[in-house]
Amino acid sequence: MTQYDKIVPPVDGASITIKNGELNVPDNPIIPFIRGDGIGIDIWPATQRVIDAAVQKAYGGEKCIAWFKVYAGDEAVEKYGPNQYLPQDTLKAVQEYLVAIKGPLTTPVGGGIRSLNVTLRQVLDLYACVRPVRWFRGVPSPVTHPERMNIVIFRENTEDVYAGIEWQQGTPEVKMVIDFINNTMKKKVREDSGIGIKPISVFGSKRLARKAIKHAISEGRKSVTFMHKGNIMKFTEGAFKDWGYQLALEEFRDYVITEAELWDEARAADGVTPITKPGAFAHLRDDKPAGNPGSRIVIKDRIADSMFQQILTRADEYEVVCTPNLNGDYISDAAAAQVGGLGMAPGANIGDYIGFFEATHGTAPKYAGKDMVNPGSLMLSGVMMLTYLGWREAANLVETGIERTIEAKVVTYDLHRLMEGATKVSCSGYADAVIKNM
Numbered sequence: 001m002t003q004y005d006k007i008v009p010p011v012d013g014a015s016i017t018i019k020n021g022e023l024n025v026p027d028n029p030i031i032p033f034i035r036g037d038g039i040g041i042d043i044w045p046a047t048q049r050v051i052d053a054a055v056q057k058a059y060g061g062e063k064c065i066a067w068f069k070v071y072a073g074d075e076a077v078e079k080y081g082p083n084q085y086l087p088q089d090t091l092k093a094v095q096e097y098l099v100a101i102k103g104p105l106t107t108p109v110g111g112g113i114r115s116l117n118v119t120l121r122q123v124l125d126l127y128a129c130v131r132p133v134r135w136f137r138g139v140p141s142p143v144t145h146p147e148r149m150n151i152v153i154f155r156e157n158t159e160d161v162y163a164g165i166e167w168q169q170g171t172p173e174v175k176m177v178i179d180f181i182n183n184t185m186k187k188k189v190r191e192d193s194g195i196g197i198k199p200i201s202v203f204g205s206k207r208l209a210r211k212a213i214k215h216a217i218s219e220g221r222k223s224v225t226f227m228h229k230g231n232i233m234k235f236t237e238g239a240f241k242d243w244g245y246q247l248a249l250e251e252f253r254d255y256v257i258t259e260a261e262l263w264d265e266a267r268a269a270d271g272v273t274p275i276t277k278p279g280a281f282a283h284l285r286d287d288k289p290a291g292n293p294g295s296r297i298v299i300k301d302r303i304a305d306s307m308f309q310q311i312l313t314r315a316d317e318y319e320v321v322c323t324p325n326l327n328g329d330y331i332s333d334a335a336a337a338q339v340g341g342l343g344m345a346p347g348a349n350i351g352d353y354i355g356f357f358e359a360t361h362g363t364a365p366k367y368a369g370k371d372m373v374n375p376g377s378l379m380l381s382g383v384m385m386l387t388y389l390g391w392r393e394a395a396n397l398v399e400t401g402i403e404r405t406i407e408a409k410v411v412t413y414d415l416h417r418l419m420e421g422a423t424k425v426s427c428s429g430y431a432d433a434v435i436k437n438m
Ligand code: NAP
Pocket: 039, 043, 103, 104, 105, 106, 107, 108, 117, 343, 358, 359, 360, 361, 362, 363, 364, 365, 373, 374, 375, 376, 377, 414
């Protein structure tokens, strides 16, 4: 039994465990939550109410989440003392209970404290940042056909130039690195450079590709696209793509066909092994009816720059996108902007088993406590979480509630200012409307 310093797990819940490589979810799982800083104070209670209402409606009391309040950010400092932004208690709780959800966290400025979000991902080895991006009817969009976008982005979370291996210009350390590059490796780097390292490994790339492909299999998606800049960065981004194809063929041969094979064997591709077996990773959300009978998942790749124009012009040709960290950062927000912006974009950071669901926007401090911001991002992250638990009925209820509320043009200030004839409601009022519309 894990010992905690300042928190006590709820007594009316049970632990999610791992059984035969899968999550084993009891009817009353203990789920740690971090309220979040800034507008977390508004969006978390609204979200919690909506999730609880959906679970109650879906299962009539047979299932119920035992919420476990844990601390990070400003609230943690209040409870645990100065600089205690991410207490051990919190990390231990997420490790023990495997599924957790959080509001946004302030990145403490100065004092050598790293982003709490980055720290959480690294300490818990949450290597896949998963961002589903779809449009809800009625949400204002800058593109002509926002309904064509329905993709899930798998962004690598632990490697790439994001790994934080860098040396500041002018330091003795950067001089050593530049000397090595110039003298030993016989390359030419300017002496007055700063240096960042971009590691991309076989292990890191393959485990992400595995997750993306399993997701495509279990959710009946038609394609997985490796997005990379391998035409220029051959041994990092190019290798990421190559290892992705390799993994797809080594581990999922019965389920996949590469785009190149498709061209070669267009006819022979008919009638091959249908996708019937669910993957081990059968948890993430489903935006379309499962099943892709009679055909295999197409594995393809696209150069990153081309991918940006492709999601604008032919978004419906992409379903699951698997990509290194930096590309994933850019494409996630660009895709979200096409369907209504970050206020509606859910996300999760997922490891081998731990699923940590989060609002993708920040703490918007100027709105904190005003009960006015859009809780959509966190609510939709709740949809992902419920799906991850295997509670699809409840997930569908939340999603339907949001869909109908927006269709009825009942929205918070951010969407209200972009929509004609809409009714503006508060954050908590929006939650009421979603519950009513489930
Ligand atoms: P931000 O908090 O995301 O807010 C920027 C703007 O986005 C807001 O002023 C607001 O725009 C809009 N917005 C954000 N969330 C909204 C919501 N739920 N509903 C409606 N509109 C929303 O970005 P920031 O001001 O750059 O960052 C503030 C803090 O958050 C920083 O400490 C940053 O490090 C942190 N952060 C945390 C996370 C995370 O925890 N995942 C992510 C990003 C940033 P308008 O003013 O136009 O209404």
